[in-house]
Amino acid sequence: MNKERLVNSFLEMIKIYSPSKKEGEYAKYLVEELKKIGMEIYLDKGYEVYGGDAPTIIGKLKGNIEGEGVTLAAHMDVVEPCNNINYIVENGIIKTDGTTTLGGDDKGGIASIIESLKVIKENNISHEDIFVVFTPCEEAGMLGAKNVNWNLVPGNMKPAKDMIVVDNAGRAGIIAHTAPAKYGFTIKIKGKKAHAGIEPEKGINAILLAGKVISKLKVGRIDELTTSNLCKIESNFPSNVVSDSCIFEGEVRSHSEEKILSILNEYKESCEEVIKECGGEYSIDFECSYPTLKPIDDLKFAKKFAEIYEEMGIKSELKVIGGGSDSNIFAKEGYNSIIIGVGMYNVHTVDERLEIEDLYKTTEAIIKYISK
Template sequence: MMINAERLCRVFEELVVIDSPSMEEGAVCLRLQTIFSELGAQVYVDETREKTGSQTGNLIAFFMGDVDAEPIMLSGHMDTVEPGRGINPVLRDGVYVSAGETILGADDKSAIAIIIEVMRTVREKNLKICPVEVVLTTCEEKGLLGAKALDISKLRSRFGLILDSTDVEGIVTKAPAANRFTFRIYGKAAHAGAQPEKGLSAIQVASSAISAIKLGRIDDETTCNIGIFHAGTATNIIPDLALIEGEVRSHNLARLEEVTLEIVSAFERSVKTARDSSPDPDFPFFEKELIRDFPNTDIKHDHRVVKLVQKAAYNQNRSMDTVTVGGGSDANIFFEKGIAAGVIGTGMKDLHTTSENVSISDMVSAAELIIEVLKIHSSGEPLY
């Protein structure tokens, strides 16, 4: 085994105790700049902080390599979700957990620790490899903001791997696009007991629309959810405002737009129906905000990044299946911008909960896989 598991663990422990909730990645970014510079990379932090609102920009570390081969990207994100302050990692039977009422931070600091250990191993073993471009983003957990703001023209790689998944025996090649919507229904307030006739319930109008919408799994490629509904201030006041927020996701872009339009139409019909019988022709009325949250990922199964990972896994007597998921990641943004980045796992489990955990063996396995990927790509050996 080439990977130094003890060293990998030390780095992981060091990183997770540095608080870095989304927007507050400054301290961990400074530490990573030092680490990658000491490893011989050309390191810079981009200027995306003004767009994302983070303390810092995305970190890019470029290793020149010794082989004339196309650069490969290795990527993860620096931010964590809450509760992510004062993390105390504890090792139990080879598995890291959080000791307190916090997440562990393996999402995604297990990825960063793995990448650092890979590049240290390359240097220590004097491996002759291709150029490697490490891209660590900010605000991934806030809507992929760092990746969205990243100027891809400044990167040298056009394919690579993102370490941001649980499955150590799968590479994510297909993920949906998503539209997000915010609707505001304006009715008329009135005393619910004394003068209900003068009121117009925004809740009733919104509920009528929602009842006409199919939620959950729409088909094999499409889902829809309304996750937020705010309305009303007291039980004796007819509510004059209802706020509804939700999303549509689909692997089929045409279907994504079709379902989004159906939802908008359902609300428009409900508002019109209520207005037709309203004593006030100006109420209710409807405001909508539609946001293209993120694009899809659709890496073909014969793409070189897929074949590289599968070849590396084969060489290690492991399986590596292509995986379709229902969530988004930085890979979605990179794909739209011209970088095919398959998502592979570090073994982290129970993400975004205080039960989050990751095993040393899975992190070592992921690091070994990446070393093999780099060796294969650098050697130029056939992938088919």
């Protein structure tokens, strides 16, 4: 690999402003890079559904070896603030001046993929078909991945089912293979208005009802594989009015969707108990944000990639994680994903950094895996 080119490629990428729904310029840059490598390109227009400006990019480098091939995936969008990035390179670390995010999540992953493809092409390394999938809007609810119209993707451009997603935080060697489903929920409490100073007895305070409900809910770490969180509560009335409406929102994650539905049912029962005791009304709505990610091959793919790290002298670690990614969405289409990192730390913050040595190691591991 050309280490200097890899780092410079990453630094060039982070200069391109590409927050969620505004990845258009970066997408054009990547399409040109893939064309230089000699890849066939297909652009999915799912962004038209959610108001973005960048397609999901699917690329294919035709192989000269028979086999199922492999897919390399990453996302193009970066968490704000990500404009006018002033980067600092020192002591083997790339970071910012503290006013913006860095964009290692996930431009570090994309830089690693691009360099891997260049090395394979330049050195005439024999390989099976190699596909890339670069998605927009991953950070805003995986909108790019969710809106790919697979029915329109030409048969010869359908990516290989084994997918290496280069989007994990932490060191090279960590291989995530399992991730939870997530459901978002909204609970609306309706009370009864009254004048708070003259006749509060005639009112039913919805904020008070919501507080009683919340006090009954299991929140935080529920068990080893299940969490819940409250993120928003809203009720806006003058102080002289007994509020008759309060809405709160949150999420439940678990590696068992049955467990999630059980927790949400308990939330419903808590609402019913409070309303029965105090009066008022309630409604609860929930929706699956993304399904579980689970290996479909008894970890064969993950263990095979772990062997590459071990051969390089890098300690591998197979992990179950608590976050979601495009991998969860692709799982619905039958893709078998592992999620690997390139040394990104403190992601989604202005303290984000990228460890250059980890970037090198993961890029080398990808090249070695493909060349095998």
